[in-house]
Amino acid sequence: MTSFALDYFADHLPRKPYHTDDLLYGLRINNADVAKLARYIQHNPPHAAFWFVFDVDRVGAAIDWTDSNAPAPNITVKNQTNGHAHLLYGLQTAVRTAPDASIKALKYAASVERGLCAKLRADVNYSGLICKNPLNLHWQVTTWRQAVYTLDELADYVDLNAPEARVNDFNYGLGRNCELFEKTRKWAYRAIRQGYPDFARWQLAVIQRVEMYNVQLTNPLSLPECACIGRSIAKWTHQRMSEKAFAQYVADTHTPEIQAARGRKSKRGAIPNSERTLKPWESLGISRRWYYHKKKNGLL
Numbered sequence: 001m002t003s004f005a006l007d008y009f010a011d012h013l014p015r016k017p018y019h020t021d022d023l024l025y026g027l028r029i030n031n032a033d034v035a036k037l038a039r040y041i042q043h044n045p046p047h048a049a050f051w052f053v054f055d056v057d058r059v060g061a062a063i064d065w066t067d068s069n070a071p072a073p074n075i076t077v078k079n080q081t082n083g084h085a086h087l088l089y090g091l092q093t094a095v096r097t098a099p100d101a102s103i104k105a106l107k108y109a110a111s112v113e114r115g116l117c118a119k120l121r122a123d124v125n126y127s128g129l130i131c132k133n134p135l136n137l138h139w140q141v142t143t144w145r146q147a148v149y150t151l152d153e154l155a156d157y158v159d160l161n162a163p164e165a166r167v168n169d170f171n172y173g174l175g176r177n178c179e180l181f182e183k184t185r186k187w188a189y190r191a192i193r194q195g196y197p198d199f200a201r202w203q204l205a206v207i208q209r210v211e212m213y214n215v216q217l218t219n220p221l222s223l224p225e226c227a228c229i230g231r232s233i234a235k236w237t238h239q240r241m242s243e244k245a246f247a248q249y250v251a252d253t254h255t256p257e258i259q260a261a262r263g264r265k266s267k268r269g270a271i272p273n274s275e276r277t278l279k280p281w282e283s284l285g286i287s288r289r290w291y292y293h294k295k296k297n298g299l300l
Contacts, residue, residue, distance in 0.1 A: 004146040005074040012050040017042035041133040046228035048094035054122035059083035077132040078140040090148030110175035115158025203234035
């Protein structure tokens, strides 16, 4: 029987996903046509999240979401040996996770994902890089809903204002991506101007920076995912922040007209030297409070 949800999963796999048949033997990279035959597969490409995936490690994981007032997963992928499962929620519009993505949108998606994780009582230590492959016959796969979700639909099921969720946002799922992107790209914007290195050296430096920030997280991402984030930031900044591009940016934003306007604005908001270094209310024989009251009302 044809399943839109499973077709959506297959159609939005990374071009060359990580995959493996046994986690003990590590991950490999291959074309999607080959990788999708494996038991475990990378479900989201490096620059976008088409899926929220939750790892629920308990018996009944594939069905007890119904007791939590949680939205129906598009797909559940159950290990028939122990009853543990991955719950997959497809997104109608992928959340962009590249360095040029909207941080506001990424934080919103991270809050929704974190809220669902809490509602489903899923494993907060799940790295999110690979999942049980619903295209592989080794697992018991159930499709609960064909239509994929909008973020707002999923947000209706969670409390985005919960203080605990806000505090822990950066420790789980997209929240960790957001944290690493935010820190690393801010560093990269400054660091690349210190010599404009060739791409190979720059990429290595950025990946190492991501890994350094990553170990500071409570639940770090896997090293392959850090490498994805680092490569993404390195490629984006190296292409768009070359020495020539930065020189053009300075030329465009520091014209004589712009500089003159900045100077006028700065002078208008400047505090006169007499007020900065002296206490004018003392020379007038009045209190400081009365001085500012009269000044506010135009009496001075």
